[in-house]
Amino acid sequence: MERGSRESFTRMGTLGIEEECFIVDERGRPTSGTDELVYEHDPPEILEGKLDHELFKFVIETQTPLIEDPQNARDALLEIRQALLTHAHDHGYDIAAAGLHPLAKWRELEHAEKPRYRAQLDRIQYPQHRNTTAGVHVHVGVDDADKAVWIANELRWYVPIMLALSANSPYWNGFDTGLESARAKIFEALPNTGMPTYFEDFDAFDRFERRMLETESINDRGELWYDVRPHTAHGTVELRTPDGQADPDIVMAFVEYAHALVEALAEDYEDGASGYAQTHRRELLDEHKWRAIRYGHDAALLDREMEGTLELGELVDRECERLGIDGIKDVYERDSGAEKQRRLLEEEGPDALCESLLLEGE
Structure with a gap:
């Protein structure tokens, strides 16, 4: 039973970026390709140990190497993306990204044979069978385990800001859900997802993780799929x-924001700040997140x-000024991914929509 430990938390401010993307055919439609790209053909050297697949054979995942200096994050992301595109093109595929592929119909797509996923399908059943989601995960190093848990607690309030800005999945199983991020709601149907509860310290989180493993509620610690977690x-x-994003500028805006948040919260912890997390009811945090799912860029969070509401644009302005960043402001001032998808489908049709989701290479 593999578990992490307190001793893992040794470095502050490092970065790692994971992206889940879609394997598509020459028309941009989802197609099974992970057998070839992950198992049957050696990837470019930079992807060795950094390439995997998800539940469906059309969803592939990449991870950057450990990024010591945040200034190098963009180059690291682009190198990994280019290597994935080259690998895919060499074997007759292309790569797309969004929170959900708008033309993916889960009943028509193949699940992976990997024992881990077969066990999940058997245990979770319908919610996992339909889980065609893809997202962006940002890791920020923290040099103390208790500090990491405190930061994760505080980050729960910030999660919906990032989700609203990223909203890029209005379509699921071929229809318009009316949501801006249907991915978030589809994924929440799984156990151990969504907004986590408050943990007093690392020992409390460690006891929870151990209990979930010992009771066979999860098969490995990676199945604690909460919106934010100490790893x-x-x-x-x-x-x-x-949500997943084709545009690397949008991904990097979230990386910049995540890094700035963790660094700022680490300073608060070291200064002895009490924070807000203990006073935030999970029910209100769920409402906070629901507004992001439903309304995206138009959300009042x-x-x-937790006593009033603020428009997303006002929150973005405050965060950019407070943290000295500007990427999420640029994201907010553009059409959201969900808006763009709806407009393209209505005005230009499914081919243009699929093309808009393709990753661009050199």
């Missing part, structure tokens, strides 16, 4: 909130005191 093997806080 007890990597020694990071992992933000798992954003709950304020830090």
Whole structure:
């Protein structure tokens, strides 16, 4: 029973970026390809140990190497993306990204044979059978286990800001859900997902993780799929909130925001701040997140005191000024991914929509 430990948390401010993407055919439609790209053909050297697949054979995952200096994050992301595109093109595929592929119909797509996923399908059944989601996960290193748990607690309020900005999945199983991020709602049907509860310290989280393993509620610690979690093997806080994105500038805006948040919260912890997390009811955090799922860029989210609402644009302005960043402001000022998808489908049709989701290479 593999578990992480307190000793994993040794480095502050490092980064790692995981992206889940879609394997598509020459027309941009989802197609099974992970057998060839992950198992049957050796990937470019930079992807060795950094390439895997998800539940469906059309969903593939990449991970950057450990990024010591945040200034190098963009180059690391682009190198991994280019290697994935080259690998896919060499074997007759292309790569797309969004929270959900708008033309993916889960009953028509193949599940992977990997024992881990077969066990999940058997245990979870329908919610996992239909889970065609894809997201962006950002890891930020933290140098103390208790600090990491405190930061993860505080980050729960920030999760919906990032989700609203990333909203890029209005379509699921071939129809318009009326949501801006249907991915988030589809994924929440799985156990151990969504907004986590408050943990007093690392020992409390460690007891929870151990209990879930010992009771066989999960098969490995990676099945704690909450929106934010301390990663007890990597020694990071992992933000798992954003929908997948084809545009690397949008991904990097979330990386910049996540890194700035963790660094700022680490300073608060070291200064002895009490924070807000203990006063935030999970029910209100769920409402906060629901508004992001439903309305995306047009959301009015709950304020830090959970007593009123603020428009997303106002929150973005405040966060950019407070943290000295600008990427999420640029994301907010553009059409959301969900808006763009709806407009393209209505005005230009499914071919244009599929083309818009393709990753661009050199």
